[in-house]
Amino acid sequence: MLVNRGIIDEQKNQIIYSHKDMKYLPVSNDSIKQAAEILLAGGLVAFPTETVYGLGADAYNAEALAKIFEVKERPRFDPLIVHIASIETLEDVADMSLVEKETREKLFALAENLWPGPLSIVLPKNKKIPGIATAGLATAAIRFPDHEAAQQLIKLSTGAIAAPSANRFGSLSPTRAEHVRDTLGDKIDLVLDGGPTRVGLESTVLDITGGTLKILRHGGTTKEAIENLIGRIQDEFVSEDDCNGGMLSPGQLKSHYAPKTPLCVMTQEIITNLIYEKDSAFLFFSAESREKWEKALKPPKSAVFRVLSESGNLIEAASRLFETLHELDKCSLLQIFVEYAPQIGLGEAINDRLRRASS
Numbered sequence: 001m002l003v004n005r006g007i008i009d010e011q012k013n014q015i016i017y018s019h020k021d022m023k024y025l026p027v028s029n030d031s032i033k034q035a036a037e038i039l040l041a042g043g044l045v046a047f048p049t050e051t052v053y054g055l056g057a058d059a060y061n062a063e064a065l066a067k068i069f070e071v072k073e074r075p076r077f078d079p080l081i082v083h084i085a086s087i088e089t090l091e092d093v094a095d096m097s098l099v100e101k102e103t104r105e106k107l108f109a110l111a112e113n114l115w116p117g118p119l120s121i122v123l124p125k126n127k128k129i130p131g132i133a134t135a136g137l138a139t140a141a142i143r144f145p146d147h148e149a150a151q152q153l154i155k156l157s158t159g160a161i162a163a164p165s166a167n168r169f170g171s172l173s174p175t176r177a178e179h180v181r182d183t184l185g186d187k188i189d190l191v192l193d194g195g196p197t198r199v200g201l202e203s204t205v206l207d208i209t210g211g212t213l214k215i216l217r218h219g220g221t222t223k224e225a226i227e228n229l230i231g232r233i234q235d236e237f238v239s240e241d242d243c244n245g246g247m248l249s250p251g252q253l254k255s256h257y258a259p260k261t262p263l264c265v266m267t268q269e270i271i272t273n274l275i276y277e278k279d280s281a282f283l284f285f286s287a288e289s290r291e292k293w294e295k296a297l298k299p300p301k302s303a304v305f306r307v308l309s310e311s312g313n314l315i316e317a318a319s320r321l322f323e324t325l326h327e328l329d330k331c332s333l334l335q336i337f338v339e340y341a342p343q344i345g346l347g348e349a350i351n352d353r354l355r356r357a358s359s
């Protein structure tokens, strides 16, 4: 059933929207069923996961997959993540005959301990998955999300949903259904609203296909959690030095996950000595940094600043990062100054996103 734009759902005291043809529905058995029907018919559905909202299509339907690239304005060379809803269905999307015994053991150690969860594992793809899903690669990144509505949706459709984050290519990932509605809303068939996402950062992407194990993207599963299960792994992108040198020179890095407002990421030492300027925002990692800054620089009452986690908790900081950047991005500011998180645990993923978001 379609609801009218701007109607208030009195029970939940929230506004439910519906664009011209797009449906925007809270998660329920009924809306998930509708969503599955749309996917089976080749449509696009935005749905919540524990990390960020995904823009889903049937992973076996090449035409539906092509629509994802169009809507996201995503280059065709960037492969999608294939979502499944049980370890038993892994063989439907991966070609396990190409996985050697040693790698297989590592894979199952990971899957049994970290799935469902924010970990995407790159494996040889099953031939049934069209090449467009994996941008022509012989491998696919596969993930079993830790979110009940997502799992139900996957099970009710074909058992495999290919989904990138439901944002325009290069911009901030959506942690709320409203973020999807405001950017892609009129281009997709249904947005399922499951409230704010729990983890708030995308999954970690781990390649176990080569001889060596590599993290291709830091995310919601820490390197430590993976190494505890399968031993030492390589880091594809992050060099530890990146975080020690203060401000990074702009333009050096591949831009991604970026707000529209120019963002500059820096160490605690630099940010806590930065004089407040009008039309800028300060985003501190913890209360400790904010207090240092307030004490030293005595910013005016009108200063715009936020703290990712008062107590300096990395899990809380990760869950609030995109959320806070979305919020600050709406404030018509000239710049956002952000402090690095400590480079441990989820801090690696937070800092990776900040580096790529910096202009």
Ligand code: TXA
Residues within 6 Å of the ligand: 049, 051, 052, 053, 054, 055, 078, 079, 080, 081, 118, 120, 122, 134, 137, 139, 140, 141, 143, 145, 163, 164, 165, 166, 201, 202, 203, 204, 205, 216, 217
């Ligand atoms: O948490 C997440 O991972 C979210 C939710 C929706 O599941 N999805 C997500 O998808 O972040 P996306 O498309 O925004 O990011 C997928 C990342 C990209 O960096 C892509 O290059 C990488 O995974 N990737 C996908 N397939 C790959 C493959 N076969 N080999 C190497 N990297 C791959």
Ligand code: MG
Residues within 6 Å of the ligand: 164, 165, 173
């Ligand atoms: Mg993305």
